[in-house]
Amino acid sequence: MIRYYDHTDLTRRNSFGIRATAHRLAEFTAEEELREIFAELRRSGSSWRALGGGNNIIFRDDFPGTLIRCAARGIELLSQDETCARVRADAGVEWDDLVDWCCRRGLWGVENLSLIPGTVGAAPVQNIGAYGAEAGEVIESVRFLSADTGEAAVLRGEECRFGYRDSIFKHELAGAGFITSVVFRLALAPRPRLRYGAMQQEVERLGEATLHNIRRAVVSIRRAKLPDPAVTGNAGSFFKNPVVPLSAAERIAERYPDMPRYAAPEPGTVKLAAGWLIDRAGLRGASFGRVGVHSRQALVLVNLGGATGRDVLECAEQVRTRVRETFGVDIEPEVNIF
Numbered sequence: 001m002i003r004y005y006d007h008t009d010l011t012r013r014n015s016f017g018i019r020a021t022a023h024r025l026a027e028f029t030a031e032e033e034l035r036e037i038f039a040e041l042r043r044s045g046s047s048w049r050a051l052g053g054g055n056n057i058i059f060r061d062d063f064p065g066t067l068i069r070c071a072a073r074g075i076e077l078l079s080q081d082e083t084c085a086r087v088r089a090d091a092g093v094e095w096d097d098l099v100d101w102c103c104r105r106g107l108w109g110v111e112n113l114s115l116i117p118g119t120v121g122a123a124p125v126q127n128i129g130a131y132g133a134e135a136g137e138v139i140e141s142v143r144f145l146s147a148d149t150g151e152a153a154v155l156r157g158e159e160c161r162f163g164y165r166d167s168i169f170k171h172e173l174a175g176a177g178f179i180t181s182v183v184f185r186l187a188l189a190p191r192p193r194l195r196y197g198a199m200q201q202e203v204e205r206l207g208e209a210t211l212h213n214i215r216r217a218v219v220s221i222r223r224a225k226l227p228d229p230a231v232t233g234n235a236g237s238f239f240k241n242p243v244v245p246l247s248a249a250e251r252i253a254e255r256y257p258d259m260p261r262y263a264a265p266e267p268g269t270v271k272l273a274a275g276w277l278i279d280r281a282g283l284r285g286a287s288f289g290r291v292g293v294h295s296r297q298a299l300v301l302v303n304l305g306g307a308t309g310r311d312v313l314e315c316a317e318q319v320r321t322r323v324r325e326t327f328g329v330d331i332e333p334e335v336n337i338f
């Protein structure tokens with residue numbers, strides 16, 4: 001059944017806790033209902049956007065159109081052989097519930113992505129990633145229902161063009177439809193990925209590199225490092241790590257020899273750590289009105305109480321300007337601005 005909520009308060013529907021309303025929120029369970037919602041939107045010409053858990057969205061103002069949300073929360077094992085299992089999850093499933101489901105069944109591939117807040121439907125959009133793993137590595141296909149035609153297409157993983165916090169859903173298919181479910185291909189043989197020093201240490205402290213211990217290690221590191229949105233409003237990493245020409249990185253490294261640098265896929269480029277740049281620009285713990293830069297993790301902007309979307313964007317602009325002035329590097333928001 002489709003549920004419509006008019007003039008909905010969004011304060012608890014975005015992790016930054018921004019006070020805003022949506023003209024309408026439409027919640028569906030079956031694809032047929034989503035088709036009906038899109039048909040109605042085409043008739044009325046009203047604007048719309050997909051909403052998951054609101055963990056990566058800043059509402060600039062009240063949202064004037066319809067937000068669409070999936071209430072379906074099924075997870076099913078499609079097939080399994082000696083090496084891998086194929087698992088289908090509805091868009092409305094909480095991402096960490098899926099990770100838990102997989103870990104309990106001995107399926108490897110998503111354990112490093114434990115505790116990332118949000119829904120399965122949003123995971124392919126920015127190709128969520130953490131601790132040396134990305135969702136795109138284990139996504140076999142994504143089911144996408146077009147807003148224009150109401151038809152569903154299945155995109156194979158390669159067709160999703162996954163990149164660093166990027167996919168086709170942020171480009172050609174942005175605003176073109178809704179991801180209704182995702183199929184994952186997970187491994188049965190152990191595949192621990194412990195490239196991150198802190199993680200390796202934590203897993204060693206817990207014992208063997210089992211799925212259970214890796215999940216526990218990630219959860220405990222994340223809890224220690226990141227502010228809990230239920231306590232302090234935030235949207236996780238606010239900025240993407242910038243990819244710059246090697247020559248630019250070398251120029252900065254002359255002044256800051258300890259600057260961290262990571263490999264980037266494009267030859268002649270390197271990835272810098274946006275959090276480090278913000279920290280070294282002197283902004284860790286700084287506040288700009290009702291929004292601040294987190295004191296432990298400079299990549300995270302936090303709601304100091306009663307922030308509006310415009311307050312957040314103003315703070316983000318100040319941070320960008322200071323980083324540009326200090327290092328000559330432009331950092332772009334990772335969050336979606338509605």
Ligand SMILES: Cc1cc2nc3c(=O)[nH]c(=O)nc-3n(C[C@H](O)[C@H](O)[C@H](O)COP(=O)(O)OP(=O)(O)OC[C@H]3O[C@@H](n4cnc5c(N)ncnc54)[C@H](O)[C@@H]3O)c2cc1C
Nearest residue numbers: 050052053054055056117118119121122128129179235236
């Ligand atoms: C404390 C914290 C820590 C975080 N840590 C990480 C991290 O380690 N790694 C990481 O990658 N991200 C991280 N994030 C960001 C966030 O968890 C992810 O972006 C997550 O995928 C957002 O899911 P959501 O359901 O809340 O999506 P939303 O915020 O609701 O939506 C995000 C975008 O996806 C679109 N969207 C949502 N659902 C659908 C759908 N079904 N079909 C089409 N488009 C859709 C929306 O329109 C929007 O553009 C963190 C956020 C927080 C608050």
